[in-house]
Amino acid sequence: MIERVLQLPNGVSIAYQLALRARKTIGLKITAQGLVVHAPKRISHSQLQDILLQKSHWIQQKLHQREAQQVLPMQWQDGEPLLFMGQDIQLSLSRHAKSLPVLLVGDMLCVRSPNVDDPAWVAQRVLQWYAQQALPDFTRRVQLLATQMGEAVTRVALSNAKSRWGSCNSLKQIRLNWRLIQAPPHIIQYVVAHEMAHLKEMNHSPRFYSVLGQLFPQHLQVEKEMKAWSSVLHRMA
Ligand SMILES: [Zn+2]
Incomplete structure (x- = not known):
């Protein structure tokens, strides 16, 4: 990757990474690191510059969109x-x-x-307040599903994991990330149903998904939605 800067006629400069590849066309990508340009190995500097200038409106728009999507860190101030x-x-x-x-x-x-x-x-x-709201809500959801499944859960606890939303172990203990209480109820319900399905199947086999499908029919759709929520829910440390 080569670090370059694109100068726009309006004075704005956009830093980008250039990757020269065995290809015929130019590809533009906006990543977490900003603009990445894939270009043919033999392209001249001025050819590349011309194409990027033509696309500069699109580039700026996409960079702004990415900025707007970035989750701001918590300040813990009035009005937050x-x-x-x-x-x-x-x-x-x-x-x-x-x-x-x-x-x-x-x-x-x-x-x-x-x-x-x-x-x-x-x-x-x-954070203490969120945890106080989370535990009774999660416990009620676990108990309702346990009754429906004819299963018994020995313990429901909150977790503070950075990367996991829940876990279930062979002692039939369920842990759920307190951050989930920020999410809409169907997201919470999906994670609870997922962990409860592990009471029947301790894996992610087709059998597991058939149990999960009975507990939460829209699981495939919500699983995808979950990815978008992750950074939002992790805003709180
Ligand atoms: Zn799982």
């Missing part, structure tokens, strides 16, 4: 947008002589305390 069961809610911080329990009022998650200027403190209280 949050998600709860798929609903957009807002963090509301107000100074109070003593710390009161965190409370969801309409679409406002109210944190009242003398410590609202301390982002680490606010983060801890908010």
Whole structure:
């Protein structure tokens, strides 16, 4: 890969990576690292420049779109947008002589305390609130499915895993990532159903998917949707 810069007539410069390949056409790709150009080995600098200038509108549009999709890190400030069961809610911080329990009022998650200027403190209280909402919700879903399946679960616990949404072990213990409580209910239900299906089949065999299909018929569609949610749900540390 060669690092290059495309200068646009309007003064904007766009850095890109150039890969020269045995090919006849030019391919443009927007990746997490930005613009990547695949071009034929013998292309001249000015030929390439001309083509990129012709495509500059498309390139700029795509780069802007990617920027807009990037999830902003949490600031833990008043007005911070949050998600709860798929609903957009807002963090509301107000100074109070003593710390009161965190409370969801309409679409406002109210944190009242003398410590609202301390982002680490606010983060801890908010995460605690999410965990408190998550456990009873997940437990209820597990119990309903367990009854439906004629299975018994010995324990439902929250996990804080970075890369897994849930797990199920041979002791019939189910762990579910607390971050899921931010997602819409059908996403939560899908993950719960997936882990519950492992009570019957400890693998991802066709037999497993037939059990899952009975518990959650739209699983293929939601499995795909899940990928788009991942970065959003991981916004909270
Ligand atoms: Zn699985």
